[in-house]
Amino acid sequence: xxxxxxxxxxxxxxxxxxxxxxxxxxxxxxxxxxxxxxxxxxxxxxxxxxxxxxxxxxxxxxxxxxxxxxxxxxxxxxxxxxxxxxxxxxxxxxxxxxxxxxxxxxxxxxxxxxxxxxxxxxxxxxxxxxxxxxxxxxxxxxxxxxxxxxxxxxxxxxxxxxxxxxxxxxxxxxxxxxxxxxxxxxxxxxxxxxxxxxxxxxxxxxxxxxxxxxxxxxxxxxxxxxxxxxxxxxxxxxxxxxxxxxxxxxxxxxxxxxxxxxxxxxxxxxxxxxxxxxxxxxxxxxxxxxxxxxxxxxxxxxxxxxx
Amino acid sequence: xxxxxxxxxxxxxxxxxxxxxxxxxxxxxxxxxxxxxxxxxxxxxxxxxxxxxxxxxxxxxxxxxxxxxxxxxxxxxxxxxxxxxxxxxxxxxxxxxxxxxxxxxxxxxxxxxxxxxxxxxxxxxxxxxxxxxxxxxxxxxxxxxxxxxxxxxxxxxxxxxxxxxxxxxxxxxxxxxxxxxxxxxxxxxxxxxxxxxxxxxxxxxxxxxxxxxxxxxxxxxxxxxxxxxxxxxxxxxxxxxxxxxxxxxxxxxxxxxxxxxxxxxxxxxxxxxxxxxxxxxxxxxxxxxxxxxxxxxxxxxxxxxxxxxxxxxxxxxxxxxxxxxxxxxxxxxxxxxxxxxxxxxxxxxxxxxxxxxxxxxxxxxxxxxxxxxxxxxxxxxxxxxxxxxxxxxxxxxxxxxxxxxxxxxxxxxxxxxxxxxxxxxxxxxxxxxxxxxxxxxxxxxxxxxxxxxxxxxxxxxxxxxxxxxxxxxxxxxxxxxxxxxxxxxxxxxxxxxxxxxxxx
Numbered sequence: 001x002x003x004x005x006x007x008x009x010x011x012x013x014x015x016x017x018x019x020x021x022x023x024x025x026x027x028x029x030x031x032x033x034x035x036x037x038x039x040x041x042x043x044x045x046x047x048x049x050x051x052x053x054x055x056x057x058x059x060x061x062x063x064x065x066x067x068x069x070x071x072x073x074x075x076x077x078x079x080x081x082x083x084x085x086x087x088x089x090x091x092x093x094x095x096x097x098x099x100x101x102x103x104x105x106x107x108x109x110x111x112x113x114x115x116x117x118x119x120x121x122x123x124x125x126x127x128x129x130x131x132x133x134x135x136x137x138x139x140x141x142x143x144x145x146x147x148x149x150x151x152x153x154x155x156x157x158x159x160x161x162x163x164x165x166x167x168x169x170x171x172x173x174x175x176x177x178x179x180x181x182x183x184x185x186x187x188x189x190x191x192x193x194x195x196x197x198x199x200x201x202x203x204x205x206x207x208x209x210x211x212x213x214x215x216x217x218x219x220x221x222x223x224x225x226x227x228x229x230x231x232x233x234x235x236x237x238x239x240x241x242x243x244x245x246x247x248x249x250x251x252x253x254x255x256x257x258x259x260x261x262x263x264x265x266x267x268x269x270x271x272x273x274x275x276x277x278x279x280x281x282x283x284x285x286x287x288x289x290x291x292x293x294x295x296x297x298x299x300x301x302x303x304x305x306x307x
Numbered sequence: 308x309x310x311x312x313x314x315x316x317x318x319x320x321x322x323x324x325x326x327x328x329x330x331x332x333x334x335x336x337x338x339x340x341x342x343x344x345x346x347x348x349x350x351x352x353x354x355x356x357x358x359x360x361x362x363x364x365x366x367x368x369x370x371x372x373x374x375x376x377x378x379x380x381x382x383x384x385x386x387x388x389x390x391x392x393x394x395x396x397x398x399x400x401x402x403x404x405x406x407x408x409x410x411x412x413x414x415x416x417x418x419x420x421x422x423x424x425x426x427x428x429x430x431x432x433x434x435x436x437x438x439x440x441x442x443x444x445x446x447x448x449x450x451x452x453x454x455x456x457x458x459x460x461x462x463x464x465x466x467x468x469x470x471x472x473x474x475x476x477x478x479x480x481x482x483x484x485x486x487x488x489x490x491x492x493x494x495x496x497x498x499x500x501x502x503x504x505x506x507x508x509x510x511x512x513x514x515x516x517x518x519x520x521x522x523x524x525x526x527x528x529x530x531x532x533x534x535x536x537x538x539x540x541x542x543x544x545x546x547x548x549x550x551x552x553x554x555x556x557x558x559x560x561x562x563x564x565x566x567x568x569x570x571x572x573x574x575x576x577x578x579x580x581x582x583x584x585x586x587x588x589x590x591x592x593x594x595x596x597x598x599x600x601x602x603x604x605x606x607x608x609x610x611x612x613x614x615x616x617x618x619x620x621x622x623x624x625x626x627x628x629x630x631x632x633x634x635x636x637x638x639x640x641x642x643x644x645x646x647x648x649x650x651x652x653x654x655x656x657x658x659x660x661x662x663x664x665x666x667x668x669x670x671x672x673x674x675x676x677x678x679x680x681x682x683x684x685x686x687x688x689x690x691x692x693x694x695x696x697x698x699x700x701x702x703x704x705x706x707x708x709x710x711x712x713x714x715x716x717x718x719x720x721x722x723x724x725x726x727x728x729x730x731x732x733x734x735x736x737x738x739x740x741x742x743x744x745x746x747x748x749x750x751x752x753x754x755x756x757x758x759x760x761x762x763x764x765x766x767x768x769x770x771x772x773x774x775x776x777x778x779x780x781x782x783x784x785x786x787x788x789x790x791x792x793x794x795x796x797x798x799x800x801x802x803x804x805x806x807x808x809x810x811x
Contacts, residue, residue, distance in 0.1 A: 040455055047346050049807045050321050051369020051505040057413070058491050058504070065438075065487050068460065069445040075456035078318050082421040082464040084796050085314040091456050091463070098455040110345075115609075115627035116635075118323060118343035120315050150366045151346040155354065157625050158347060183369060183505050237516045238719045262503035266495045266526075272502030272509040273516030277362055279506070285363065291356035295724055 039197045040101040041072040042092065044131060045079075046117055046124045047151040047160055048107025051183035052142035053079050059186035060264045072193060075101065089120040092127070096134050102196060103135035103174075104189075108144040108151040109166045112159020128163075129170050137196055138176040140164060141189055146178035146207075147282040154288045164208060175201060178208040180255075182279035187260060188213045207282060209254070218250035218276050221258040238273055247294040249278030308332060312789050315341070317799055319418040321370045322806025324765065326777075327633075328795055330786050335795065337774070338781035340765045342635035345609070348811040349623040352755040357383060357724055357747050360755060361510055364743065367757065368808040369505045370413075373406040373497060374736035375808075376510040378743040378757070381578065382732030383512040386745055387722045390577045394718040395514025397708045400572045400582075401527065402497040402507065403734075404701040404708075408534055409493030410737035410803075411650070411698040412542060415691060416479075416486035419800045422793060423549050424479050425469040426461045432477060438484045439477060465791035475548055482541050489537045496530045496705075499523050514719025521714045528709055535702045538695070543673075546695040550677055550688045553797075557679060560687030560798035562780035563645045565589045566652035567763065569596065569742065571735035572704070582663065582704055583735065586656040587641060593659040597642075598731065598742070601758060604638040604769040607631065614770055618744045619729075621756040634767040635810040638775060639758050647776040648739025648763045649802065651684060651693035665703075669696055687780075687801035694803070726750050736760050738805050761809035764802045777802055 045053075057064050068074050075095040076088065083091045095101055109125050110116035117124035132138055140163035143149035151160035161169075164176050177196070179188045192210050195202040202210045222228070227242040234241035244251070253276055261268040269276055277292040278284050294300065308331070315325030323343035329336045348367055352360060361379035365372035377399060384390055391399065430450065432443045449457040456462075470476040494504040500517055502508030509516040517523075550557070570585030585596040603621060605614045609632045612622035626632070640646075657666040658681070673696050674680060683689060725747065732743040739760030746754040766775030774782075777799060786792045 045323070047344060049366055049369040049372075051366065051372065054369045054505045057417075057487065058494050060491060063487060065442075065484050069442065073449070073454060073456075073459060075459040077460045078316065078323075079321065080417065081318045081460040082426065082462055083460075084318050084465060085316070085792070086790070087463055087465065088316055088318050091459065094456055101455075113345075113625065113627055116345040116625070118315075118325070120325070121313075124344075150348070150351065150363060153351045153363075155351045156347050157350055158345065160346065182366060236721050237511045238514070238518070238717065263495045263498040264491065266498040267502050267517075269502045269508035272500075273518065274502050274508035274511075277508075285359075285366075288354045291359055292362050293356070293358045295358060 039072050040095065040098070041074050041104060042095045042101050042131060043074060043077040043104040043106065044128060046105065046107030046109050046128065046145070047158065048142065048144050050079055050106070052106045052189070053077070055183035056186050056189050058263055059190055062190055067190060071197065092131070096131050099134035100136050102193070103131055103138045104141055105138065105145050105163045106141050108148050108160035108162060110158035111161045111166065111169070113157065116158040128166065129172070132167055132170070132172045132174055135174050137201070138163065138167070138174050139192060139196070140176055140178045142184045143180045143182040143279060143284050146180040147284065148286070149182060150285045153285045176208060177201065177204060177210065180209065180214070180280040180282070182284060185257070185260060185262065213256050214254045214280065216254060216256065218253045218255055218258060218270070221256065222250055223258060223271055243270060243275040245294060246275045247292055248275035249281060250276040253278040253281040255280040310789050312786065312792055314792055314795060314799070316343070317796070317804070319421065320800060320804040320806065321368065321808070324804055324806045326781070326795065326799060328781060328786070328792065330789070333786055335781045335784045335786060338778045339633055340767060340775060340777050341633055342765065342806055342810045344806060345625060345635040345810050347623065347625065349755055349757065352752050355752050357386070357745065357752055360745060360752060364757065365506050367811040368805055370410060370805055371406070371736040371738065371808055372504070372506045373403050373501065374734060374741055376507050377403055378732040378734045378741045379745070380510050380512055380732065381734055382730040382743045382745045384578065384730070385732065386728040386730030386747060387512050387724060389513040389720055389722045391514035392717050392720060394519045394712055394716050396573055396578065397711055398500040398515050398517070398519065398718055399510070401705055401708055402500045404572065404705050405493045405496035406504070407701055407737045408538070408698050409490045411694045412486050412490045412493070412537070414694065414803045415542060415546065416483045418803070419691070420479060420483050421461065421464055422797050422800060423470055423553065424483065425476050426458065426464060426480065428473060428476055429480060436481060439481055442480070442484070465793045465796070467788070467791050467793035470549070470552055472552065475552065479545055479549070482545055485537070485541065489533060492530045492533050496527055499527050511719060513722045514717070517718065519712050519714050519716065519718050524709055524712050524714065531702060531705050531709065538699045538702055543695050543699060546691050547677055550692060553688065556688040556797060557683045557686045559784055559794070560780045560801050561685050562647050563776045564685055565644055565646050566655050567641055567646035567648050567740050568653045568656045569733035569735055569740045571653070583653045583657050584660045584662065586660060587646070588652070588656050588659060589644065593656060598733065600642040601742070602640055603758065604640060606770045607633055607767040608637050609635055610637065618742065618756040618758050619746070636762050636766055638766040638769040639763050640769055643771070645766060645769070645773055645776050645779070646763055648760045649690065650697040651690045652739060653735060654693045654697060655684065666700060669700055687798050690801040724750065736808070738803050738808070739763060757811055759808040759811060761805045765804050765806070765809055777804070
């Protein structure tokens with residue numbers, strides 16, 4: 001594409017977005033960056049399982065190869081980078097020195113035990129502080145990064161902390177978007193990055209989550225909603241019917257899994273007979289006494305379920 | 308001349324790994340393998356509902372979630388006294404095998420590939436292939452515009468001897484792009500039965516929650532055919548070609564030479580008759596697996612808990628300031644020995660076991676193709692070959708398993724969680740032998756211990772100062788350039804380390 005064609009597309013886009021024609025050149029810049037792969041992005045991992053990275057690799061129709069060569073210039077990613085050892089450290093440091101990138105963070109930060117996560121000779125907490133200060137925007141990916149997740153569950157000894165809480169503690173005010181999910185759905189990651197690159201920050205809720213993906217309860221889009229209405233409840237795993245009495249956290253979890261489905265539309269938890277375990281909810285796995293499943297006639301403590 | 312080289316972080320593996328290498332006159336004299344991240348899953352599991360375990364432990368690792376889920380479910384099946392009906396057992400096998408296949412393809416191309424392939428060479432590409440042309444134009448524009456970290460994440464690579472033959476080099480690079488697409492099909496195959504991946508939804512004690520239907524079987528067959536075609540026509544030939552181009556790696560990275568497997572893919576009622584059998588191959592002799600011989604030392608690990616315990620009595624108390632310690636991994640030992648686990652261990656044990664002739668003839672066939680003998684498999688390249696061959700064996704077996712599914716028959720049985728109980732779940736992850744130990748008291752988890760494949764392979768020294776398998780494998784590796792220790796990187800990555808698993 002030529003500069004002229006970027007401008008033509010941008011004029012059309014500006015109209016669609018309800019912007020004035022004067023916004024077109026800025027949009028054209030953003031588009032050009034995207035198409036030419038110049039939106040500088042840095043992906044760091046703390047206390048994580050790499051599940052969100054693996055989930056991103058499952059992205060389609062925008063495959064990871066197109067994402068990396070067309071949409072973002074991914075300077076570094078621990079699981080994908082050619083750079084090894086000191087090269088990897090130098091690569092990250094070059095990005096930090098240049099600044100102005102989008103910083104993606106996967107995983108929690110062990111604030112009470114910084115030695116619980118290293119990158120080269122540096123603790124992750126120290127690296128994240130440097131990287132966050134020089135970033136244009138931060139995207140916390142996955143529930144470990146957005147609210148601490150399993151590493152921060154009761155009984156943890158590392159003081160695992162979410163990225164937004166860590167940034168607040170460090171006095172860093174760079175805007176941070178939260179994409180929860182254990183793992184995060186690839187569309188949630190790709191869609192959010194695309195919005196940031198093309199149109200700036202997407203509309204966010206009070207927890208910093210993109211409303212486009214986390215605006216509605218799982219329960220409200222449930223394929224078994226009519227079973228709930230008719231009080232046709234599954235008693236055992238594998239039964240037809242609403243999974244509420246088996247512990248389904250759909251009524252307290254906001255995410256669009258039921259509409260979007262997983263693995264390129266192959267399936268999703270509730271469709272497969274599995275109660276939602278609330279992996280995208282801010283309290284995911286946090287409390288020992290809030291089990292994922294109910295069995296043997298167990299009931300949840302009063303008031304812990306929103307329905 | 309003596310030097311100490313630090314390779315940290317080791318990228319293109321799962322998680323946080325560092326390796327400290329001592330060399331003398333350009334050869335490795337000793338190595339210390341460092342696990343650099345800890346979360347504390349075993350402490351977090353205590354006091355929780357036992358049914359939480361299979362969801363929590365899947366989150367130990369985003370690369371091997373199905374296997375952790377299965378290990379936890381097998382431990383719970385044992386504790387609750389249930390076994391899945393045939394549909395449930397077969398569906399678990401299919402999902403687990405599919406995750407192995409995705410993991411193996413991901414490992415060879417996305418993780419190890421850049422140790423062999425010269426990415427920058429794509430700028431000289433003159434052919435008409437759409438994907439390579441697009442990659443060439445992208446790489447040229449990146450390099451010409453001198454962006455920050457141009458060519459990331461693929462560049463920079465170590466300045467080292469990579470594949471010389473341009474057609475092989477560009478061929479493997481083209482297949483890297485294909486692998487990115489094909490690996491998704493393994494996850495789709497798993498998601499058909501388990502709801503989603505990574506982190507499966509529908510594993511449950513007694514079976515799975517998903518129903519078996521004709522459309523699901525048909526979809527699985529279509530996905531499987533694409534995987535089989537890729538493995539046979541692309542993955543296996545590429546491994547043979549890379550092996551031919553780097554023959555010295557049949558001599559390097561030999562390791563401890565003893566192998567352990569727990570058995571995986573049960574083919575009869577009651578989770579019995581694993582397709583790939585269990586055993587301990589010590590000094591070339593196959594012994595029956597004795598799980599009472601498994602202990603974990605922590606002398607060199609950042610834990611203050613007692614050393615040399617069996618997993619049933621194991622504890623995990625972090626002590627990051629502990630003097631003399633150098634890793635977050637414990638040091639599992641079998642009858643006091645370090646043991647290698649993984650696809651190579653599984654195939655060698657099946658080869659010696661000999662009950663299933665398909666494995667033996669597949670190994671003999673591959674060895675004939677590459678002109679090698681079985682002893683050569685105990686090497687860095689042997690691990691790649693075993694992984695690719697296992698992918699083929701499993702994809703073929705999945706076809707048979709799919710034929711055994713019966714639509715509309717149950718895939719699970721009901722169960723009751725007892726107030727008190729215990730169970731062991733032994734299975735295999737893509738990276739090797741995986742065990743979960745659960746103890747239930749008062750309806751809650753009283754203790755939970757996981758002994759994980761990479762804990763075996765990347766273990767630090769034990770109480771008797773015996774190095775772990777990777778530490779041993781690195782010894783004698785020549786390092787031509789201390790600033791670009793590609794040889795060590797190739798040996799390390801041949802084990803397919805998974806550090807989130809290893810430490811958990």
